[in-house]
Each structure stands twice: as C-alpha cells, then as structure tokens.
Amino acid sequence: MNQTSRLRVENLNVFYGQNHVLKNISLSLPDNRITVIIGPSGCGKTTLLRSLNRLLDEQEGVRVEGRVFLDGQDIYQPGVDITLVRKRMGLLSQKPQVLPMSIYDNVAFGPRLLGLRDRRHLDDLVEKYLRLAGLWEEVKGRLQEPASRLSIGQQQRLCLARGLAVEPEVILGDEPTSALDPQSSRNVETQLLNLKENYTIVLVTHILRQARRLADYVAFLYFGELIEFGPASEVLISPRDSRTRAYITGEIS
Amino acid sequence: MNNEPERGIQRKLRKRLRVESFFKLLMAASTWLVLASLVLILAIILWKSLPALKLSMITRNPGSGYYLGREGGILNAILGSLQVVFGATLLALAIALPAVVFLTSYLRQKSWLAELIRFSLDVLWGIPSIVYGAFGFLIMITFHLRASLLAGMITVAMVELPILSRALEETIRLVPSDLKEATYSLGASRWQTATRVVLRQVFPGLVTAVLMAMGRGLGDAAAVLFTAGYTDKITTSLLQPVATLPLAIFFQLNSPFPEVQQRAYASAAILTVLVLFISLASRRLSRRLGRHKIS
Numbered sequence: 210m211n212q213t214s215r216l217r218v219e220n221l222n223v224f225y226g227q228n229h230v231l232k233n234i235s236l237s238l239p240d241n242r243i244t245v246i247i248g249p250s251g252c253g254k255t256t257l258l259r260s261l262n263r264l265l266d267e268q269e270g271v272r273v274e275g276r277v278f279l280d281g282q283d284i285y286q287p288g289v290d291i292t293l294v295r296k297r298m299g300l301l302s303q304k305p306q307v308l309p310m311s312i313y314d315n316v317a318f319g320p321r322l323l324g325l326r327d328r329r330h331l332d333d334l335v336e337k338y339l340r341l342a343g344l345w346e347e348v349k350g351r352l353q354e355p356a357s358r359l360s361i362g363q364q365q366r367l368c369l370a371r372g373l374a375v376e377p378e379v380i381l382g383d384e385p386t387s388a389l390d391p392q393s394s395r396n397v398e399t400q401l402l403n404l405k406e407n408y409t410i411v412l413v414t415h416i417l418r419q420a421r422r423l424a425d426y427v428a429f430l431y432f433g434e435l436i437e438f439g440p441a442s443e444v445l446i447s448p449r450d451s452r453t454r455a456y457i458t459g460e461i462s
Numbered sequence: 463m464n465n466e467p468e469r470g471i472q473r474k475l476r477k478r479l480r481v482e483s484f485f486k487l488l489m490a491a492s493t494w495l496v497l498a499s500l501v502l503i504l505a506i507i508l509w510k511s512l513p514a515l516k517l518s519m520i521t522r523n524p525g526s527g528y529y530l531g532r533e534g535g536i537l538n539a540i541l542g543s544l545q546v547v548f549g550a551t552l553l554a555l556a557i558a559l560p561a562v563v564f565l566t567s568y569l570r571q572k573s574w575l576a577e578l579i580r581f582s583l584d585v586l587w588g589i590p591s592i593v594y595g596a597f598g599f600l601i602m603i604t605f606h607l608r609a610s611l612l613a614g615m616i617t618v619a620m621v622e623l624p625i626l627s628r629a630l631e632e633t634i635r636l637v638p639s640d641l642k643e644a645t646y647s648l649g650a651s652r653w654q655t656a657t658r659v660v661l662r663q664v665f666p667g668l669v670t671a672v673l674m675a676m677g678r679g680l681g682d683a684a685a686v687l688f689t690a691g692y693t694d695k696i697t698t699s700l701l702q703p704v705a706t707l708p709l710a711i712f713f714q715l716n717s718p719f720p721e722v723q724q725r726a727y728a729s730a731a732i733l734t735v736l737v738l739f740i741s742l743a744s745r746r747l748s749r750r751l752g753r754h755k756i757s
C-alpha cells in the first residue's frame with residue numbers, strides 16, 4: 210500500500226462505562242479513496258466513525274483512549290479546538306438531519322459560521338455545493354422553502370451539500386443510504402464516487418453489495434476488534450481471516 | 463370436539479369488549495365534564511356580569527363614587543395588569559432562557575449541578591404564589607420601598623419563572639440529539655448550536671411557553687396583593703402603585719352594593735377574555751411559526 214493518509218487512528222480504545230467497545234484499533238485511512246467499514250451490528254462501526262470527528266465527546270459516559278491524527282496532529286490532545294477539527298470533516302448520518310431552516314440557509318450554514326456574510330458570495334457557494342451534491346437542478350427554483358419539505362433522498366443530498374460547503378477534507382458517512390429508496394441510494398452513491406477524487410471518504414455500511422460498488426479499501430470490525438483491513442479486492446474477494454470470510458459469505462451477520 | 467375451547471375464547475372476547483366499552487364510556491364522560499365546566503364557568507360569569515357590561519367598563523377609569531355604584535370603568539386595572547404582566551414576562555424570560563440553554567446545552571444531564579437546578583425549579587414550581595407575594599413584601603419592607611409597578615413585576619416574574627423554565631426545558635429537551643450532532647459536526651460551537659438551531663427549532667414552543675406564563679401571571683392575585691398596591695389612575699412610572707384586574711375583582715366583590723358586585727363579574731369576564739385571547743394567539747402563532755420546524 211503506497212498510499213498517503215492524512216487521517217490515522219492509533220491504538221484507539223473506547224469504553225461506554227464498563228463496556229469496552231473498540232479494542233486497540235490502529236488504522237490509516239487512505240487519501241482520495243473510499244474506505245468502507247463493515248461488520249455485524251453492534252461491532253462498533255458507528256463508534257469508530259464518531260471517534261474520528263470527536264462527536265463521541267458529546268455523549269455522556271464515554272471514555273476514549275488512544276490517538277487520532279489529522280495531518281499529523283492528534284485531535285485528542287488537550288487544547289485542540291474541536292470545532293476546527295469538525296470543520297475539516299463532513300458527516301452524513303443514517304437518517305438525514307436537515308436544519309430547521311430553508312434549503313438555502315442549510316447550505317449557507319457552514320460558511321456563515323465562518324463569518325461569511327456577502328450575499329453574492331453565499332449565492333455562489335450554495336449553487337456550487339448543491340451542484341456538487343447533485344441536487345441543484347431539483348431545488349434551484351425553491352431555495353427559500355423549508356428544507357423539511359424535501360423528500361428523504363433529497364434531504365440526504367442536501368446534508369451532503371451542507372457538509373461540503375464547510376470545505377472539509379474528509380467525508381464520513383454512517384450508513385448514509387439506509388433510510389433511502391434504491392433510486393435515491395444510487396444517486397447518493399454516484400455523488401460519493403464523484404467526490405472521492407478530492408476527498409478522503411469513510412463509509413459505514415452493512416450492505417455488502419454497496420461495499421463492493423464503492424469500496425477501494427475495506428475494514429472489517431468484529432466485536433470491537435479490527436480483524437482485517439486492506440484493498441477491497443483482497444478483503445472482499447479473498448479474505449485472510451476466517452471470520453471475515455464467514456461474514457462475507459453470510460454465515461455470520 | 464373443539465367446541466369447548468372455542469366457546470371459552472368467545473366468552474373471554476365478549477368480556478374484553480364489555481370492559482373496553484365501559485372504559486370508553488368513562489373517558490367520554492370525563493371529557494364532557496371538562497368541556498361542560500368550561501362552558502358553565504364562562505356562562506355564569508357572563509350572565510352575572512351582563513347588567514354591568516358597558517363600553518365604559520373598558521374605556522374609563524373609576525370615577526368618584528365608582529365603588530358606591532356610580533360612573534366609571536376599570537381601564538386602570540386592565541392597563542395595569544398588562545403592564546405588570548409584560549414586564550414580569552420579560553424579566554422571567556431574561557432569566558429563564560439563558561438558564562435553560564445552560565442547563566440543556568452546556569451541562570452534563572446527570573451532573574449534580576443540572577440535578578440541583580432541576581430540583582430547585584420543581585420546588586419553585588410547587589410554591590404557592592401567596593408565598594412569593596409575602597417574600598416580595600418582605601423585600602419591600604427591608605428596602606423601604608412602596609408597593610409599586612416594579613415590585614409587582616418582580617413578584618409576578620417569580621411566579622412565572624418556574625412555569626416558563628419548565629415549559630422551555632421540556633420543549634428544548636425534545637430537540638433530537640441527532641439534530642444537535644449534525645450541527646456540531648459542521649463545526650458549530652455549543653453557543654452557535656443553541657442560538658442558531660435549537661432555539662429556531664423550538665421557537666413555536668418558546669412562544670407558547672411565554673404566552674402560557676403570561677396567562678398565569680395575568681390572573682394571579684396573590685402575587686400582586688401586597689406588592690403592586692392599587693390606584694384609580696393609570697400608572698406611568700415603575701415606582702407608582704398599579705391597579706390589577708385580580709385585585710379589581712377582589713375589591714368589587716367585597717362591596718355590599720349589587721351594582722359593584724356585578725362589575726366584579728364584568729371584570730372577571732374581561733380577565734377571562736384576555737386569557738382566552740392569549741391562548742388562542744399562542745395556538746395560531748405556534749402553527750404559523752412552525753414552518754421550518756423539522757419533525
């Protein structure tokens with residue numbers, strides 16, 4: 210693997226109270242590639258993803274040990290500005306969470322946080338990122354409508370546009386298509402494939418076929434342990450570990 | 463052969479249906495009781511006040527001899543009540559809103575401070591308003607203040623504070639944590655999340671809470687009894703005494719003159735209409751303001 214990685218996890222352990230849910234995970238996420246995290250329900254996929262942008266910190270009773278490096282800086286060091294870390298990663302959640310405001314304001318939310326006020330500039334950004342998320346044509350005539358009126362599939366692409374507008378380097382997705390119909394899922398997948406040229410993408414999914422369609426690299430988690438990590442062609446087709454093989458053939462789920 | 467168990471099942475089914483229809487009846491009866499008491503109260507107040515309901519009631523101050531049954535109205539008390547309640551609600555909101563945002567967005571929910579604040583609010587909620595009245599009175603005596611609009615506002619604000627805080631906390635707590643996390647993951651700070659997203663999401667609920675507290679404050683007699691004083695004029699300064707509707711009702715009802723007693727009921731009708739108006743407004747508003755709200 211001759212890949213550069215701006216996002217690196219080192220000896221990460223996560224506890225919910227006494228419950229040890231991530232066990233000594235070390236992982237380098239290759240730049241400009243899609244890394245898909247797979248594994249049975251409850252194995253810690255969501256937890257791993259949320260540890261990357263320190264969203265775990267918002268939960269109560271969580272303890273995180275170990276290090277996560279973003280461009281060489283450990284984001285768990287005391288004194289690190291969490292909001293700056295998060296601005297460098299966009300997050301797509303399982304159920305799209307639009308903000309209680311217009312379509313336009315949703316996309317402009319991030320730039321406005323950064324202090325951007327110029328209307329013309331904002332207009333341009335909103336259009337640019339809606340196009341990038343493949344939503345512009347559908348909503349260009351109704352930008353001032355409440356975002357909650359969009360269909361679920363459109364809402365997820367709006368969340369993508371909103372995340373991109375913060376100009377992150379990394380996109381995190383936690384089963385971002387699981388609430389969508391097949392057509393919308395395809396649509397989001399297409400956008401992600403288009404985006405990987407310029408972004409580092411980390412996706413959680415439990416749909417193996419989706420992993421096959423999207424993944425450059427695959428990480429297999431099992432009961433909080435990273436069992437196998439490597440290029441998709443290796444992990445999905447000829448896995449080294451018997452547990453990975455069992456999962457891929459559907460013997461464990 | 464399998465007729466026996468069949469019959470058993472049928473018997474059980476019939477019994478369940480009987481039980482269900484009994485409880486349905488009970489619930490319907492309770493519902494009607496609630497409606498009927500509302501209608502009854504409104505009807506009686508209106509009927510008793512009919513002889514006294516004249517336009518001058520709401521357009522004039524009490525004239526000389528008003529309390530003996532002569533000319534005048536209770537404009538002073540209507541305006542006074544509104545003055546007190548607007549001031550009190552602003553004051554209560556100015557304290558409740560930051561406190562609740564701090565409680566819900568900054569504190570760990572199980573921390574001792576959060577528990578302490580919530581417990582205090584529960585206790586404050588349960589304290590009868592006459593106690594706040596007495597407390598306000600004590601403060602006035604200590605600082606040699608007269609009964610005044612300001613003292614009334616402060617005391618009514620104390621009555622409204624726990625109502626407002628609790629209603630606000632309940633609406634803010636209903637904001638999905640996923641929504642907050644979505645905002646955090648865009649790099650928003652807690653403050654930005656609270657002011658730009660959470661308050662926006664709960665804005666209809668916030669308006670409802672404010673109007674609800676106003677309704678309570680408007681009708682509370684005990685809080686203003688010792689603290690606001692009473693006057694037959696319209697109050698123009700925070701340090702002057704102020705007339706209020708609950709006290710207007712109280713004084714007039716105590717009168718031996720039937721004309722004045724009728725006016726007490728008319729005052730009650732006016733107060734009820736004001737409260738009703740506020741409830742209706744809060745319903746209309748919260749529907750209108752909820753346009754952007756996500757569910």
Ligand SMILES: Nc1ncnc2c1ncn2[C@@H]1O[C@H](COP(=O)(O)OP(=O)(O)OP(=O)(O)O)[C@@H](O)[C@H]1O
Pocket residue numbers: 225228230248249250251252253254255256257268415
């Ligand atoms: N807030 C929490 N408090 C306590 N335990 C939790 C919490 N969230 C998750 N867990 C536990 O941590 C473990 C990992 O959960 P996680 O959500 O990361 O799994 P997952 O792989 O994403 O599962 P799924 O495929 O079902 O989404 C599970 O055993 C879960 O019960």
Ligand SMILES: [Mg+2]
Pocket residue numbers: 254255256383
């Ligand atoms: Mg999950």
